[in-house]
Amino acid sequence: MxxxxxxxxxxxxxxxxxxxxxxxxxxxxxxxxxxxxxxxxxxxxxxxxxxxxxxxxxxxxxxxxxxxxxxxxxxxxxxxxxxxxxxxxxxxxxxxxxxxxxxxxxxxxxxxxxxxxxxxxxxxxxxxxxxxxxxxxxxxxxxxxxxxxxxxxxxxxxxxxxxxxxxxxxxxxxxxxxxxxxxxxxxxxxxxxxxxxxxxxxxxxxxxxxxxxxxxxxxxxxxxxxxxxxxxxxxxxxxxxxxxxxxxxxxxxxxxxxxxxxxxxxxxxxxxxxxxxxxxxxxxxxxxxxxxxxxxxxxxxxxxxxxxxxxxxxxxxxRVEEDEQDRSRVLLDDRILETPAIALQSVVNEVERMGQIVLESMEAAKTVLFTQKEEEIQFLKEEESTVDRLSAGITNYAIKLSSLQISEKEHQSVAHLLQIVSDMERISDYCENISEFAETLYEKKESFSDVGKEQIKEMLDVCTDSYRYALDSLVEQSKEKAFRVIEKETQADDLEISLRSKHIKRLTNNQCNTEAGIVFLDSLVCLERISDHARNIAEEVLEDLT
Structure with missing residues (x-):
């Protein structure tokens, strides 16, 4: 035989x-x-x-x-x-x-x-x-x-x-x-x-x-x-x-x-x-x-x-015990790329988790300009480092995913997620900038006037709501929430112009301190840009839903 x-x-x-x-x-x-x-x-x-x-x-x-x-x-x-x-x-x-x-x-x-x-x-x-x-x-x-x-x-x-x-x-x-x-x-x-x-x-x-x-x-x-x-x-x-x-x-x-x-x-x-x-x-x-x-x-x-x-x-x-999760560690693994559909959902989950961390930074930024507490300033800096690591890890993984044989729709979803990650990372950067402004006020022993505090609080609330709606639109895949972001961003633009004009008048009339006034204007710029990035996120969600 x-x-x-x-x-x-x-x-x-x-x-x-x-x-x-x-x-x-x-x-x-x-x-x-x-x-x-x-x-x-x-x-x-x-x-x-x-x-x-x-x-x-x-x-x-x-x-x-x-x-x-x-x-x-x-x-x-x-x-x-x-x-x-x-x-x-x-x-x-x-x-x-x-x-x-x-x-x-x-x-x-x-x-x-x-x-x-x-x-x-x-x-x-x-x-x-x-x-x-x-x-x-x-x-x-x-x-x-x-x-x-x-x-x-x-x-x-x-x-x-x-x-x-x-x-x-x-x-x-x-x-x-x-x-x-x-x-x-x-x-x-x-x-x-x-x-x-x-x-x-x-x-x-x-x-x-x-x-x-x-x-x-x-x-x-x-x-x-x-x-x-x-x-x-x-x-x-x-x-x-x-x-x-x-x-x-x-x-x-x-x-x-x-x-x-x-x-x-x-x-x-x-x-x-x-x-x-x-x-x-x-x-x-x-x-x-x-x-x-x-x-x-x-x-x-x-x-x-x-x-x-x-x-x-x-x-x-x-000889192992399950360790407490390190928030800065990217929860993605190359083994999951063997199943691209699930790998894509894993990226979505990780972007949402990163978004929640950025939201925590936004909430901290709402108070740090007024409290000027050292632990809050340090918290925002640490959060920014965490977001940077997450951003880099998610981006690298998403690029690997996009190189696989996935559908055109999935390619578009990956592209939208990459842009959203970039916008979230920029929002985190601006939150860190706000913590640095608070540090400047603390070092110079300055603070905003009562009118300035009310106005900056109003801007903070509008911009925080704008980002929160943007994150909700991503998590819930909601067009309604995305359109709310666009409304809030328009409101933030108008408010920034109005508050800047009013503040310059106060400066001209010597109604507020120059050092605190510069921080006020810089904070307005950061917050207005945060609302811009929130709108970018909402627009990416809307494009992905169409």
Missing amino acids: NYLNILIPFVGGLGMFIYGMQIMAQGLENAAGNRMKSLLEVLTKNKMMGVLLGAVITAVIQSSSATTVMVVGFVNAGIMNLTQAMGVIMGANIGTTVTGWLVSSVEWAKVLSPSTLAPIAIMVGVVIMLIGKRRSSKEVASIIVGFGLLFVGITTMSSAVAPLQDSEGFRNIFVTLGSNPLLGILAGTLVTAIIQSSSASVGILQSLAAAGLVPFSAAIYIIMGQNIGTCITAILSSLGAKKNAKTAALMHLLFNVIGTVIFSVGAILYFEVLNTDIGAGVITQTQISMVHTAFNIGTTVLLFPVSNWIIKLAKKIG
């Missing part, structure tokens, strides 16, 4: 299977688009919601490894805690079973026979891709073509290994794996770790099963090993990350290892004591899908009540 003639088409089929899976997943992800973004909000919910989220995202992107890598990124960025991560990890194990059901559908849905359906799917997809003009058409085409290629790949693999049915040596290998649980688990672990995809390794197992080569017992142990092998991607991804992120990867490993140990013991008892004949029987593709799904759902149901213990064990092994 010429094994080279078997290996070459088998490897080619595997490559086509993985490529088809990736194309289909990318099409599904792009089509999901905004829905994927909204799923991020679920991360703030309970652990059960995390399980559902993990299952849905993994079903869409067709890879539990990619989902857990994303989880590591979220934890490393500080936007997901370990409890939330545990839920998503459990859900990812369930979501990854979808690919197996697609492959086994050739048995329980005869109309989906690869020999007839795959070429038709590819042809239909290509036609849509060539004649379709809309972005949604291209996404549908990607899904259909990927679906076809996946089936062509699995058919090629199955055909390649068909001659091995007559190989006693090859059959004996699987008999050995079935009679020795440790070897079966190890085989599944190594294959999955090498190709870094449990979906692909299950596809390989199903192609061998289609050729009638895999005993039931061997398949059980190999599937369990595949769940352990899929952890390698997250573990490698966590290298160089914070301890919390490494703990998240360790949680994934512990969860799968514990589940494998429990179900392996059950499988051994079943095959060796309760039903000694079934283990030697040949397993089908559909049965592999059933076992894979039952194992992952069963593990989740069994370990969900004690998942907090797994978290504690992982933290103890990793």
Whole structure:
């Protein structure tokens, strides 16, 4: 038997299977688009919601490894805690079973026979891709073509290994794996770790099963090993990350290892004591899908009540405690870029967080000119440094995101966010300038006149409201709030002209101190520019909403 003639088409089929899976997943992800973004909000919910989220995202992107890598990124960025991560990890194990059901559908849905359906799917997809003009058409085409290629790949693999049915040596290998649980688990672990995809390794197992080569017992142990092998991607991804992120990867490993140990013991008892004949029987593709799904759902149901213990064990092994969040650290991670739709929502969340910090600076600026307290002056300076670091980090991340294959609408959203970040950073600069004006008044032991205080308070209120409405328009995606900003900005412009004129008259009539008067005028300039930047933010929001 010429094994080279078997290996070459088998490897080619595997490559086509993985490529088809990736194309289909990318099409599904792009089509999901905004829905994927909204799923991020679920991360703030309970652990059960995390399980559902993990299952849905993994079903869409067709890879539990990619989902857990994303989880590591979220934890490393500080936007997901370990409890939330545990839920998503459990859900990812369930979501990854979808690919197996697609492959086994050739048995329980005869109309989906690869020999007839795959070429038709590819042809239909290509036609849509060539004649379709809309972005949604291209996404549908990607899904259909990927679906076809996946089936062509699995058919090629199955055909390649068909001659091995007559190989006693090859059959004996699987008999050995079935009679020795440790070897079966190890085989599944190594294959999955090498190709870094449990979906692909299950596809390989199903192609061998289609050729009638895999005993039931061997398949059980190999599937369990595949769940352990899929952890390698997250573990490698966590290298160089914070301890919390490494703990998240360790949680994934512990969860799968514990589940494998429990179900392996059950499988051994079943095959060796309760039903000694079934283990030697040949397993089908559909049965592999059933076992894979039952194992992952069963593990989740069994370990969900004690998942907090797994978290504690992982933290103890990793010698880590969750640290208090540093506000100046950018809560974004390159791992999340693997899923651009969610990465974009992460940027939006981070811009909103930065906006809240700037709002705190605005509120502090409303009083610092009058109190001239050293701690308030220092607070504004520290806040400005925090905003500078956030601005730089968000900008760099957004640029990386814009370089990916994202839609035109998403490119526009990134551009709007970059401009908003710039405007927020400038507002923070002006707030720091106001703190420096307060420092000048304190050093010179000067203050505004009573009339000057009332007037500058009025300007502060208008400009603070202008920025608050701008931030609300971003967070709520509200056109109404954005138009309120424009009204406030016009009011601030008129007020600045009026107050400047009145103040110059007071200076001319010697009704106020010259030193304090200069600070008054400089403060008016800063506040008027703050309202300008608030209007810029509102206009970016309006453009993004159109």
